[in-house]
Amino acid sequence: MSNHVPIPTLYLFPVLDGLLIDLLKSLTDEEWRKPTIAKLWTVKDIAAHLLDGNLRVISSAHHYSGKPPQNINSYRDLVNYLNHLNAVFVEAMDRVSPQQLISMLADTGEQYTAYFSSLDPFAPAQYAVSWAGEEQSVNWFHTAREYTEKWHHQQQIRHAVNKPGIITPELFYPCMDTFMRGIPYNYREVEADAGTTVAITISTEAGGTWYLQKASNNWQLIKQTATTHDASVTIDPDTAWQFFTKGITPVAAEGKAIVTGDFSLTKNIFSTLSVMA
Numbered sequence: 001m002s003n004h005v006p007i008p009t010l011y012l013f014p015v016l017d018g019l020l021i022d023l024l025k026s027l028t029d030e031e032w033r034k035p036t037i038a039k040l041w042t043v044k045d046i047a048a049h050l051l052d053g054n055l056r057v058i059s060s061a062h063h064y065s066g067k068p069p070q071n072i073n074s075y076r077d078l079v080n081y082l083n084h085l086n087a088v089f090v091e092a093m094d095r096v097s098p099q100q101l102i103s104m105l106a107d108t109g110e111q112y113t114a115y116f117s118s119l120d121p122f123a124p125a126q127y128a129v130s131w132a133g134e135e136q137s138v139n140w141f142h143t144a145r146e147y148t149e150k151w152h153h154q155q156q157i158r159h160a161v162n163k164p165g166i167i168t169p170e171l172f173y174p175c176m177d178t179f180m181r182g183i184p185y186n187y188r189e190v191e192a193d194a195g196t197t198v199a200i201t202i203s204t205e206a207g208g209t210w211y212l213q214k215a216s217n218n219w220q221l222i223k224q225t226a227t228t229h230d231a232s233v234t235i236d237p238d239t240a241w242q243f244f245t246k247g248i249t250p251v252a253a254e255g256k257a258i259v260t261g262d263f264s265l266t267k268n269i270f271s272t273l274s275v276m277a
Helices: 010-026 043-061 075-095 098-117 139-161 169-186 237-244 250-255 267-271
Strands: 197-202 208-214 219-222 231-235 258-261
Touching: 010 098, 010 139, 010 169, 043 075, 043 098, 043 139, 098 139, 139 169, 139 237, 169 197, 169 208, 169 219, 169 237, 169 267, 231 237, 237 250, 250 267
Parallel strands: 197 231
Antiparallel strands: 197 208, 208 219, 231 258
């Protein structure tokens, strides 16, 4: 992938997949059945969902997407449709052994990565990143969104079985950098003077600082250091990935954060969802 891609993630797919396979091979029968923060899903269910994601991408590479959705007239309709697809596949995989899941994940992971490697990173993507407010995205952003899916679902498994490993600068930062792209859209109705700036920090060496700034008619995420800011939020990595993926409530996330300055400028950070939910 080009060095000019704002958030390079493609080269990390094989790394993340390798860590997933090693993790799943290490699990006991009891750990496969453990509940997770992904609502009603167990560890095994999340592994099945990751397989579903691989298969859908490979099928789309074959120009096949199954029956077209009906009556999708809103964002909520789309989310409901996707939730149904997810649930049906996970339920069907209940009869498939963990060993089979591991084998299929290993096989399909390579095909999945090969497909994304074939895309022009700046060409229009098949699917828009709608949680960032986009109606048309380019492939590098769609690829980064797919990376966040693989990252956060693997992290849900690790969280459930108390296995660390992917909250590292190499693997965690690109996920957070992508998730942050949803914040300006979540601020679209927040009123402020042009130039108003909010600093958002995820602590530890795996994190970083991003700046949300009000332009004349929208909010923008800027990378360069702002000399002054009107409010700031500091969050630990575990809290950050969970609130972006609806693992904890906005109230719980805010309770774990350090907030300074104008509180009215920070509320919407904690209600940002960088997943389809």
